[in-house]
């Protein structure tokens with residue numbers, strides 16, 4: 001076939017799709033515990049939503065958006081992230097009017113035209129939360145605690161939270177000025193992008209990946225000294241709350257984020273097993289965004305996790321046995337007869353109605369070949385009810401892990417089904 005998936009996009013199929021499914025299920029469970037409700041926003045939006053919120057000087061807006069005119073010539077963009085759309089929906093539906101703090105979560109695809117590599121795709125997936133309606137530093141800490149709890153429940157205990165604060169508008173401006181002073185003597189020898197950033201958006205220089213620029217960046221002033229008293233107190237409280245919740249973090253004094261809307265707390269979670277694209281997730285506070293988009297002054301904080309990268313880490317830390325088990329079958333019904341027995345069809349249907357993950361062999365194959373299929377499907381039990389068993393009014397149930405066999409009396413169909421369900425531990 002000469003048509004393949006587009007560069008930077010990919011198909012997700014079993015057994016990997018099982019990991020995606022369990023990540024999403026676990027996320028929904030944790031989000032629910034923390035009082036977040038789902039918000040689903042469109043994948044296509046008016047381009048202005050992203051240029052205004054993410055910022056004109058950012059890589060996402062300048063180089064990475066999938067933007068195209070629709071049939072009426074309006075500029076449309078495939079969402080590169082979720083925060084802007086959540087804020088738009090919050091304003092469009094006046095959700096700030098009758099509710100206090102709104103806690104939302106979302107799960108879905110995002111699009112960025114980046115150079116694809118391991119962990120960096122053009123269609124990728126994020127799960128995230130946005131808390132809108134409070135400036136209290138507790139919610140910065142709660143967002144980070146939620147994120148680390150989520151990773152822990154998935155078995156990821158070695159992700160590192162990097163934390164910083166860029167402060168409010170005035171502190172950010174202060175910081176930008178001190179960066180300008182610092183970079184001015186070096187800027188001519190830095191990369192083209194940094195020269196543009198120096199004029200348009202000095203903070204962005206700190207994100208440059210060019211090795212020569214990184215050397216200069218090492219000596220740049222940290223954000224700490226640029227924070228005004230209120231911002232410094234806010235940051236201090238966030239750290240205190242995190243310690244109270246036993247959430248470990250590392251202060252990264254030159255951490256900045258690739259989106260312009262952040263104020264005060266910013267954070268990134270990294271994992272060593274990811275290689276160069278090591279950010280599993282990131283987020284922070286954005287107290288000006290709602291107002292800048294035309295709404296009332298509203299405190300907000302949130303994060304997003306890259307599901308693609310999360311699955312990469314899980315694949316590395318889960319043993320192949322664990323991955324296989326998550327894809328296992330409870331019962332495989334063998335077909336010892338020449339044709340498909342109605343008895344087996346009814347049995348399969350009854351088991352599935354009781355939420356037992358069951359399947360059966362529909363082909364005429366040797367016993368050995370059918371057992372091979374059962375093994376391939378990771379069946380925990382194999383059920384045999386052929387002519388011999390019918391004559392003796394029994395069912396044979398083979399435990400594939402323990403390599404044992406049990407005889408179950410077949411007095412009536414229902415008692416037999418009940419006994420099978422009991423034996424396989426589903427009751």
Ligand code: HAM
Pocket residue numbers: 080081082083112114119120121122124125126128129130258259279280281282283284285301302303304305306307308309
């Ligand atoms: P972000 O840092 O741009 O933040 O993206 C969050 C996460 O999405 C990254 O840490 C990474 O795991 C994943 N990610 C980003 N780009 C790609 C890509 N091309 N391929 C694979 N994974 C990727 C945001 O998007 C903000 N909206 C987070 C936020 C929510 N801030 C406040 N609320």
